[in-house]
Amino acid sequence: MTKFTTADVVRHDEERFKAQANQSAPCRSADGLTQPSPSLTLPRLEGDEDGVRMMKESLARQARNNLYIDRSAYCSLLAGEMQRRGLPGAQEFVGEGLSCMERFGERHFESELHRLRDELAGGSDRRK
Numbered sequence: 001m002t003k004f005t006t007a008d009v010v011r012h013d014e015e016r017f018k019a020q021a022n023q024s025a026p027c028r029s030a031d032g033l034t035q036p037s038p039s040l041t042l043p044r045l046e047g048d049e050d051g052v053r054m055m056k057e058s059l060a061r062q063a064r065n066n067l068y069i070d071r072s073a074y075c076s077l078l079a080g081e082m083q084r085r086g087l088p089g090a091q092e093f094v095g096e097g098l099s100c101m102e103r104f105g106e107r108h109f110e111s112e113l114h115r116l117r118d119e120l121a122g123g124s125d126r127r128k
Contacts, residue, residue, distance in 0.1 A: 052081060072101040076109040079116050091120045 055078045062071070075097030082090040097113045100106060 049085070049087070052078065052085070052087060055081075068100060068104055070106065071104070072097040072106040072113065073109045075100065076112045076116065079120075080112070083116065083120065090116070094120060 055074070059071070059074060059078070062068070075093040079090040079093040079097065082088075082093065094113055094117045097109065098117065101110055101113060
């Protein structure tokens with residue numbers, strides 16, 4: 001088994017953060033206009049449900065490991081995307097987000113969770 005020093009871990013993290021920053025950086029088109037990075041827009045353009053599936057799996061893994069940091073925010077984002085795509089189960093994640101908000105005091109997505117809850121309960125879909 002390979003042993004890593006603290007310096008190895010720090011170097012790895014720095015390289016990873018640089019790579020992520022490069023992927024998230026705006027791209028310049030031929031006419032010089034700034035455009036979002038393809039890595040940010042590709043999942044929506046493809047129209048597949050991989051992003052939603054991956055987010056659900058990530059939330060399940062976090063719950064198994066008792067990691068609840070920003071869970072209300074992630075539940076809100078996931079429920080909003082599921083609503084936008086017309087996928088079932090968005091209300092479940094809104095409820096979980098509201099529950100986590102109350103339990104952990106994460107109120108930065110409170111208004112979005114309440115908006116989604118009201119839209120889903122009323123059956124309206126103003127985002128389309």
